[in-house]
Amino acid sequence: MTPVPRSPYLALPDSDRTPRHGAVVAGPASPSESVTVTVYLRRPPGAPPAPSLLAYAAIPPTLRPAPDDAALAGALHADPADAALVARFAAEHGLRVGAVNPAARSVRLTGTAAQLAEAFQVTLARYRYQDRDGRRRSYRGREGAVHLPAELAGVVTAVLGLDNRPLGGTRLARRTARIPLARLAADDTGLPAGTFLPNALAAPYAYPSGLDGTGQTVAVLAFNGQTQPGVPSGGYRLDALHTYFTEVLHAPVPQITDVLVHGPGNDPGRDDGQGDPNDSTAEIMLDLQVVGALAPGARIVVYFTEFTEQGWVDAINAIVTDTANRPDIVSCSYGNPEDDPGSAWTRMAITSVDQAFAQAGLHNISICCASGDDGSRDQAGDALAHADFPASSPHVLGVGGTRLVVDGATVVSETVWDDGPGSATGGGVSRWFPVPPWQSGTPVPPSANPPHQRGRGVPDVAALADPQTGVMIISVDGEHLVQIGGTSAAAPQWSALLARINQGLGAPVGFLNPLLYAHFGTGVLRDITRGGNGAYAAGPGWDACSGFGSPGGQALLDGLRKLGTTAAQARIPGPATGTEPSGAVI
Structure with missing residues (x-):
């Protein structure tokens, strides 16, 4: 079920998926199903060093300085140029850009299952399985890795929402x-x-x-x-x-x-x-x-x-x-x-x-x-x-x-x-x-x-x-x-x-x-x-x-x-x- 990505796409590190225990493919995901994914971005390479949490947490609370919101924003927020790269990628694939959270370094993209599968070079399928309670359930899932075009490699750290199996x-x-x-x-x-x-x-x-x-x-x-x-x-x-x-x-x-x-x-x-x-x-x-x-x-x-x-x-x-x-x-x-x-x-x-x-x-x-x-x-x-x-x-x-x-x-x-x-x-x-x-x-x-x-x-x-x-x-x-x-x-x-x-x-x-x-x-x-x-x-x-x-x-x-x-x-x-x-x- 794993597609062969087109060059110059690269696998997103640590994104590999296998089916849930006992799950079997019941058929392809509906191509017209609306799917929203959240794309997470790197910390900007040129940003100031992030504060050391260990050094900060080792200070007694009554003596610890309050968080410096401006300094944390400069060190941790997304680079607008990286978000713009994602927006351009979305436009190329007919995806809509939703909420952008610079503090979380996240961008939400919405499109059909077919559009997102093509954009991230994955095959989306519907999986069925039997839960611990004996009930039959299903989820939209994928196998293998998510793939990104070369210009987003290293910029995007996670793509979440293609697979919606229950977790937690x-x-x-x-x-x-x-x-x-x-x-x-x-x-x-x-x-x-x-x-x-x-x-x-x-x-x-x-x-x-x-x-x-x-x-x-x-x-x-x-x-x-x-x-x-x-x-x-x-x-x-x-x-x-x-x-x-x-x-x-x-x-x-x-x-x-x-x-x-x-x-x-x-x-x-x-x-x-x-x-x-x-x-x-x-x-x-x-x-x-x-x-x-x-x-x-x-x-x-x-x-x-x-x-x-x-x-x-x-x-x-x-x-x-x-x-x-x-x-x-x-x-x-x-x-x-x-x-x-x-x-x-x-x-x-x-x-x-x-x-x-x-x-x-x-x-x-x-x-x-x-x-x-x-x-x-x-x-x-x-x-x-x-x-x-x-x-x-x-x-x-x-x-x-x-x-x-x-x-x-x-x-x-x-x-x-x-x-x-x-x-x-x-x-x-x-x-x-x-x-x-x-x-x-x-x-x-x-x-x-x-x-x-x-x-x-x-x-x-x-x-x-x-x-x-x-x-x-x-x-x-x-x-x-x-x-x-x-x-x-x-x-x-x-x-x-x-x-x-x-x-x-x-x-x-x-x-x-x-x-x-x-x-x-x-x-x-x-x-x-x-x-x-x-x-x-x-x-x-x-x-x-x-x-x-x-x-x-x-x-x-x-x-x-x-x-x-x-x-x-x-x-x-x-x-x-x-x-x-x-x-x-x-």
Whole structure:
């Protein structure tokens, strides 16, 4: 199915595709189908050096200079001449130029499937496959590489949207408990034993008291758009959230704003497990309730996009370059095995997402990513261990999961979440990303897979995720409480904690990992030393199941304050310039 490109076309590096597992060609894509692709461009060769994220993130937040928007624009924005080359290419092939985002270095092009196939020298086909739930599904796809004319080689770094296979499952684990709201007593005695309302986690995890995230903006990633035609694909209902916050939590309803990147936008369906398995309503409702309960003063912005490579990359870039909402923290509860052949990611898309994450760090934005819910195998179709992307990016805070038992506000026990296959925290060693400099002093084990190479270790931290001791949130119907877990619950717990810490510091934490690993590896977080996730086991200190452990919120805030006070007596350098040393080419 791979066409022979005409000279002088060249293959776009790292753009190769193979069919999804079990997919077969059902026929050609409709030639008249309207398709929009996003073209990403290089950083201009003549631009000033990009600031070093490692140098910037190593400065204590209270002493860190605010991002210099003008300097970042000069170093990171697209060259107008490169965008003009793409526009000329589009005109030659009858394609329409849509949104141009210089800050993201992206250009959207729209045309028919036939026009785009000819322009990029690919064959577009319709593929059919059977999903895990037994339903037959299809996608528009391609095989082999995308090709570019010689004048665009090296200018264009990614072309996304030709292939729209689903990518990025939720990191959410359900329990069967589903109780009528009316059964909940005023003293919460109607909750299943061992479960929590999300705001009850603030005490055992020592979230800083007197702080609620006021002044902070948390971006929540919301993926949908991959259900059957006419079937809702995911969203939230404000009336249900209003009932939950006012009648259950007795707390203010969070301020929520929607931003549409791709897809249908807020499209709530079912969250009772009886609808389309690709309906992300339960995930979105969970994220909003956990963030809103633990950081009730924070503003929440929901970025709706599709479960595709294009949806991922465009959404992350939309967040990083959003000058209207200016998020401080991103909560991401989705992912895929980073290296499962044929399943999801191309290398060019992983690189594009990671570049956006690095740019987020330069804008002082924190990113919290769930590490997966299927142990070390991460739902891959082989017998190997896999790290989950985007948690495996060296520019995010990867969040693993634990099982938490408390007596009031006192932690009785906390262990690695492992209920067996399909219900255990993700974690492991990245195949794609080397050990980043800030993790070089940490005993990250070699990969469990031959040839046992070393790489970025995941996760960095952890929080409650076991659905057996999970959180009780309101159903989208507004009438039932449901028992939910997964690292989908852990990532927003950390997002909310960072919102409180930012407020307490009076400065954004931004990319936390360099400071976390250098200063707070012991004596700050609760070390999780018991349990495992399949290929990896917990132990004292950092491990590939729980990272450094679960929140010690006040201790982390105090540590960051002290770090700033101590460093204030020394000469603190400004952000250094030069090639980003952690592997990202921003």
